[in-house]
Amino acid sequence: MKKKTVTALLALSLWALAEGSASASGIATANVASRYSECSLVDNGNGTSTASVTIDFNPAENNTNEDIFLSRGLLFNLYDKNGVPQGASSVSASLDGEASQDKEINAGYVLVRGMVGAWDNDQALHARATVNFHNGAMADWPAVFIRAANYVAGQNQVAAMIGGAYITAEANGRCRLVKDPVTPPPFDINITVDAPDWDLGEIDTGMQRIPLDTSQDRLCLKYTDSETSGKPFIINASNQNGMADGRYQLKNLQESSQVIPYELILENGSRQVLLPNNSSASIPLDKGGKTCFSPLFRTFAPKTIQPGDYSDVLTFTVVTPT
CATH class of the missing domain: 2.60.40 (Immunoglobulin-like)
Structure with missing residues (x-):
């Protein structure tokens, strides 16, 4: 089978919620x-x-x-x-x-x-x-x-x-x-991302695990500690090609009817984030202003898949639970 590649271009959209007391300050x-x-x-x-x-x-x-x-x-x-x-x-x-x-x-x-x-x-x-x-x-x-x-x-x-x-x-x-300082508004959470392009190389038929464990392949989030300390975050991603049966899809660049379903696991030590994150599972970010993930792809190429180059585009979101 000819080499098939996937390129993931990442962007971040962010919003956050914070808690505050509803009591009044008592000042005239x-x-x-x-x-x-x-x-x-x-x-x-x-x-x-x-x-x-x-x-x-x-x-x-x-x-x-x-x-x-x-x-x-x-x-x-x-x-x-x-x-x-x-x-x-x-x-x-x-x-x-x-x-x-x-x-x-x-x-x-x-x-x-x-x-x-x-x-x-x-x-x-x-x-x-x-x-x-x-x-x-x-x-x-x-x-x-x-x-x-x-x-x-x-x-x-x-x-x-x-x-x-x-x-x-x-x-x-x-x-x-x-209106009252006792009830501060949600503060803005500023997260920047180091987002690589991912090349999956040759993809075999059936279920295949493709780990990308070099430092150049890591997805890293950078932020201010005070904005994230003690708060859980939900990481998820949407994709350009749409999903089928709860999985993303790589599409053949020459023949769009040819697709390879896939999942992405972001690994950070003992913690993992399975994408798509359909359960909205949350994780805390690391101290020190930076959290990095190594990507592990699981592809599910059908036996009838045609040779060619396959790609998708992922857009990541990082939000606090509501």
Whole structure:
């Protein structure tokens, strides 16, 4: 039988789900701000990061919960690995370039405020807010939350009733509005893939096992540990030629009616993923930001198969269970 080859071109489509508590933060609210825009989260390269957001503050009058306005404020929090809001002691901030002069560390967040410049402005205000913090505080959950507030005499803070800006490194100017920091949104999981082309060589009739165990043949997923730690993932793949009887199909490039059914097993040590993954079985990814799989193909060429070149294209998906 002439040599028959399969070429697998891989792509990834990703989405994820995360869990969060539905309880409220318990902070007094008012119409402190109307909009957040131009969000960014930048690693400064010195062990610190800066989160930035432009805030449209409303006039403080009637937005202090019937208390005396003292200054503008920012409520800032990070998250632990379970998505629970956390404060941080090493935080500094600015509003329109004016540095903050005071901070209060509370359960689950930090209040920062100033007393001069934009901080002291009780009129409608379009201001750029920045918060600096140590990268270690964001190691478990790659996002921060900034909420506009008015600092008042009696209750200390009155927060914006619209919520705050939830900011990730991938924000690129986009602000995700979150009503309450206690309920963070699902975070984006960024996975890149090193996807080889696979040549199966000569295929015999009947069931044949074809392992590809060189380093060049491995399929590797790369990601950030904090995004994947402790979470299961479902790996699956669709194919260009369609399936029959629950198996993918290699098609003859010259005669499309000639097909060879096949399955793919991705092996990672003692763990295996059988594709198609009809049962939606999940596996955890390795620590260290990288998981690699060696492919094992099982082909089922009928005795009547014609010689020729056969191929298929696989598109991989990696998702979290719903």
